[in-house]
Amino acid sequence: MKGVVFNLLEEAVVREFGPDVWDDLLLRADLSGAYTSLGNYDDEEILALVEAASAALNLPRAEVLRWFGRRAMPILKERYGAFFERHASSKSFVLSVNSIIHPEVRKLYAGASCPFFHFREDAAGAVSMDYDSSRRMCDLAHGFVEGAADLFEETVDVSHAACMNHGDAKCVMEIRWAR
Amino acid sequence: MGALNERKAPAPPEDTVAELNLRLLKLEHRFQRERAARLHAEAIAEKGLRDLYERQQQLVLLETIATVANQSRSVEETLRVAVRAVCDHTGWSYGNAYRLATAGPPRLTPADVWHAADPDRLAPFIALNQQAEFVAGQGLPGRVLGSGRAAWIADVAEDDNFPRADAARACGLHAAFAFPVLVGHDVLGVLEFFHREPVSPDEQLLGVVGQIGTQLGRVVERRRAEDKLMHDASHDPLTGLPNRLLFVDRLERAVAAHRRRSELGFAVLFIDLDRFKLVNDSMGHAAGDDLLVQIAGRFGRVVSEARGADAAPLVATLARLGGDEFTVLLEDVGGEAAAIELAEALQETLRRPFQIEGQDIFTSASFGVASCAAGYAGADEIMRDADLAMYRAKAEGRARIEVFDQSLLADAKRRLATETDLRNAVRNKEFILHYQPIFALDGERLVGFEALIRWRRADGEIAPPSDFIGIAEETGLIVFIGQWVMQEAFATLAAWRSAYPEAGPVTMSVNVSPRQFHQPDFVGQVMAAVRSSGVDPSAVRLEITESVTIQDARRTKSILDELRAQGVRVSIDDFGTGYSSLSYLQQLSFDTLKIDRSFVTALKGAGGEEIVRTILDLARSLEMDVVAEGAETAAHVEQLREMGCGFAQGYFFARPLEREAAAALLAAASTPDPGAD
Numbered sequence: 061m062k063g064v065v066f067n068l069l070e071e072a073v074v075r076e077f078g079p080d081v082w083d084d085l086l087l088r089a090d091l092s093g094a095y096t097s098l099g100n101y102d103d104e105e106i107l108a109l110v111e112a113a114s115a116a117l118n119l120p121r122a123e124v125l126r127w128f129g130r131r132a133m134p135i136l137k138e139r140y141g142a143f144f145e146r147h148a149s150s151k152s153f154v155l156s157v158n159s160i161i162h163p164e165v166r167k168l169y170a171g172a173s174c175p176f177f178h179f180r181e182d183a184a185g186a187v188s189m190d191y192d193s194s195r196r197m198c199d200l201a202h203g204f205v206e207g208a209a210d211l212f213e214e215t216v217d218v219s220h221a222a223c224m225n226h227g228d229a230k231c232v233m234e235i236r237w238a239r
Numbered sequence: 240m241g242a243l244n245e246r247k248a249p250a251p252p253e254d255t256v257a258e259l260n261l262r263l264l265k266l267e268h269r270f271q272r273e274r275a276a277r278l279h280a281e282a283i284a285e286k287g288l289r290d291l292y293e294r295q296q297q298l299v300l301l302e303t304i305a306t307v308a309n310q311s312r313s314v315e316e317t318l319r320v321a322v323r324a325v326c327d328h329t330g331w332s333y334g335n336a337y338r339l340a341t342a343g344p345p346r347l348t349p350a351d352v353w354h355a356a357d358p359d360r361l362a363p364f365i366a367l368n369q370q371a372e373f374v375a376g377q378g379l380p381g382r383v384l385g386s387g388r389a390a391w392i393a394d395v396a397e398d399d400n401f402p403r404a405d406a407a408r409a410c411g412l413h414a415a416f417a418f419p420v421l422v423g424h425d426v427l428g429v430l431e432f433f434h435r436e437p438v439s440p441d442e443q444l445l446g447v448v449g450q451i452g453t454q455l456g457r458v459v460e461r462r463r464a465e466d467k468l469m470h471d472a473s474h475d476p477l478t479g480l481p482n483r484l485l486f487v488d489r490l491e492r493a494v495a496a497h498r499r500r501s502e503l504g505f506a507v508l509f510i511d512l513d514r515f516k517l518v519n520d521s522m523g524h525a526a527g528d529d530l531l532v533q534i535a536g537r538f539g540r541v542v543s544e545a546r547g548a549d550a551a552p553l554v555a556t557l558a559r560l561g562g563d564e565f566t567v568l569l570e571d572v573g574g575e576a577a578a579i580e581l582a583e584a585l586q587e588t589l590r591r592p593f594q595i596e597g598q599d600i601f602t603s604a605s606f607g608v609a610s611c612a613a614g615y616a617g618a619d620e621i622m623r624d625a626d627l628a629m630y631r632a633k634a635e636g637r638a639r640i641e642v643f644d645q646s647l648l649a650d651a652k653r654r655l656a657t658e659t660d661l662r663n664a665v666r667n668k669e670f671i672l673h674y675q676p677i678f679a680l681d682g683e684r685l686v687g688f689e690a691l692i693r694w695r696r697a698d699g700e701i702a703p704p705s706d707f708i709g710i711a712e713e714t715g716l717i718v719f720i721g722q723w724v725m726q727e728a729f730a731t732l733a734a735w736r737s738a739y740p741e742a743g744p745v746t747m748s749v750n751v752s753p754r755q756f757h758q759p760d761f762v763g764q765v766m767a768a769v770r771s772s773g774v775d776p777s778a779v780r781l782e783i784t785e786s787v788t789i790q791d792a793r794r795t796k797s798i799l800d801e802l803r804a805q806g807v808r809v810s811i812d813d814f815g816t817g818y819s820s821l822s823y824l825q826q827l828s829f830d831t832l833k834i835d836r837s838f839v840t841a842l843k844g845a846g847g848e849e850i851v852r853t854i855l856d857l858a859r860s861l862e863m864d865v866v867a868e869g870a871e872t873a874a875h876v877e878q879l880r881e882m883g884c885g886f887a888q889g890y891f892f893a894r895p896l897e898r899e900a901a902a903a904l905l906a907a908a909s910t911p912d913p914g915a916d
Contacts, residue, residue, distance in 0.1 A: 096281060097278075097281040098285065139282075146436060146437060156436075159330060163330065164289075167288065167289045167292040167293065168285055170292075
């Protein structure tokens with residue numbers, strides 16, 4: 061997992077709960093916590109932090125990831141505003157993840173293993189998003205979509221039609237934007 | 240500074256809550272500073288990494304294009320690779336190339352080179368661009384053509400100089416950029432690219448594609464240089480027509496095509512201008528070149544306007560082989576009819592005079608035609624045959640069209656073989672002389688001999704002069720042969736005079752060919768032969784035909800006068816068969832006139848006697864001796880004597896005799912008779 065994700069998580073936690081809570085999470089997860097955005101860290105570490113947050117907040121792991129994704133969006137916008145500027149809607153932004161955002165990620169981290177999202181748009185404008193990753197972090201993606209909708213001041217509904225966490229071969233999320 | 244102050248601050252004497260709070264606050268500030276510094280450092284590093292990555296990708300792109308630009312010989316292939324590589328590099332949806340039109344007003348036309356990741360979605364826009372043309376300043380490609388610089392449109396929907404905006408928007412395309420294929424300052428083509436989203440100008444990318452444009456320009460330039468080399472190597476620089484190399488190449492292909500499919504006929508036209516040398520010699524080479532260029536122009540128009548039997552344009556290649564020789568290859572024609580028709584049209588176009596240096600110059604040409612009907616195996620054969628036919632046209636009086644047939648080839652082969660044999664004959668001294676006696680008709684005394692050449696060929700056959708004198712004259716071998724004849728005949732006469740002194744003063748006549756007569760030192764050659772034999776010059780008779788005398792009367796007269804001044808006598812041979820006018824005969828001082836055998840043979844017929852009598856009267860009034868040739872019967876001799884003809888030769892007296900037989904005749908006549916000659 062890229063260091064930037066740890067940075068985002070730290071930022072989100074500190075903004076909402078203060079720096080002590082982040083320190084507590086690091087202690088609980090038994091992690092050093094020295095993360096730079098340019099570094100690459102063991103996937104286990106982010107899972108441990110999510111577990112720690114889940115325990116501390118008494119929330120399911122999925123909820124924690126969703127919360128994180130949603131809160132990370134404004135921070136991402138602060139850091140990488142250019143990715144947001146060219147879009148008029150959160151849908152357009154979400155659809156650009158494969159073609160623009162992930163290629164940008166690869167520019168910084170040679171060989172980064174970004175997930176690939178298959179998008180299908182139906183006539184009504186709803187988007188079906190396939191997610192297939194050994195990290196099984198569909199909920200983080202879910203949160204990112206909600207966070208994007210927040211940024212564009214839109215309302216979105218995300219439902220998991222299929223989920224690897226429930227034994228499916230891949231995750232399929234149905235995304236509907238309110239008119 | 241803040242950090243230094245903190246370090247210098249004295250440690251608190253005792254831990255109070257306030258002091259601890261203060262310390263905590265400072266630590267938090269320190270933490271915030273460190274954090275901000277880390278974020279800043281990360282941002283710098285990220286930018287560096289991103290730039291490095293992009294730079295590397297750009298280098299890969301440039302390298303990809305440089306590689307194909309260096310290796311490929313095809314402009315189109317290089318463009319294709321470049322369009323594809325730029326699309327791959329940028330992730331843009333569609334790239335398209337235009338080239339500068341080679342004809343018509345300067346504008347960009349589709350190069351038929353494009354790439355799209357998803358062509359189905361863009362089909363209407365792609366189809367539109369396959370038809371699009373842009374003049375300088377018009378639309379995105381036109382802007383690049385006009386400025387010679389790359390251009391970027393963030394969103395074509397909002398650009399006021401993008402005529403294709405509706406079609407682009409319909410296909411979901413927004414950002415666009417384009418760059419020129421440059422050679423020096425010349426735009427030879429433009430490549431344009433489109434993206435699904437609006438994108439603000441990327442100066443770095445424009446810099447990279449600018450370099451690509453220069454690379455592509457080098458490929459175009461190299462290709463142009465190669466094309467020019469190829470063109471120069473295969474075309475005549477004076478007229479711009481295909482040269483021999485290209486003509487033969489096309490002919491070879493026509494021959495091969497005909498062999499594969501016999502219905503694909505072809506014909507070849509050989510054209511040689513008549514008396515072109517005259518223009519070159521009298522007006523100079525610049526005038527000659529001017530004439531050739533004008534002729535090439537007229538021929539070119541005729542050939543391009545020529546139509547076949549089905550009114551379709553003929554597939555024709557007009558070429559200049561060199562000098563004043565032109566050729567035409569007609570492909571996909573039935574036979575020689577189309578070639579003859581074309582030759583007639585070409586001949587017709589020469590009828591109007593050419594304006595050369597303010598003068599009207601008239602010219603004509605001789606045409607030789609050969610067609611695939613003869614079943615040729617190669618270009619060299621058909622060119623040889625068309626050439627032979629053309630030579631026949633020239634020989635038959637110029638400004639003619641001759642079609643090759645096999646007899647021409649047989650003739651040519653025979654002539655060539657004879658020429659070779661003749662050269663060997665000169666070297667191997669295969670010639671002999673026969674001697675035909677000449678008699679005075681009063682008393683039938685032997686007064687001289689005419690030396691007649693024979694060729695004793697390697698197989699023992701004796702060939703008469705008619706078999707080889709023509710070729711000897713043409714090839715110039717006659718000069719050597721004629722000299723040998725004089726030496727041999729005069730030496731023989733000298734030998735006979737010493738062997739048979741009682742036979743009286745006999746003369747020796749030798750025939751002189753036109754070419755021999757016009758040798759610059761002809762008189763010197765004659766006198767050398769006379770002197771080395773030791774005979775009296777007055778015993779020598781040089782027989783000259785009328786055709787010799789009409790070529791250059793003044794020069795002929797001076798040679799004749801010179802010969803006579805040296806004591807040598809000259810006869811006009813075959814009198815009555817040429818075109819010589821009486822005035823010539825009067826001007827040129829001949830000693831003897833020889834009546835052609837045809838008049839003697841015709842003595843019995845209607846008017847035969849009158850003609851001979853007229854000739855005799857003429858000779859008498861010009862004070863010339865007369866020798867009648869072809870006296871075959873006693874009646875001939877009797878009649879000639881009655882009419883007052885002084886001398887005769889012919890079968891009645893003797894056939895041409897070998898040297899020994901002639902000597903025997905002399906021996907028999909060895910009774911002193913001082914009144915001879």
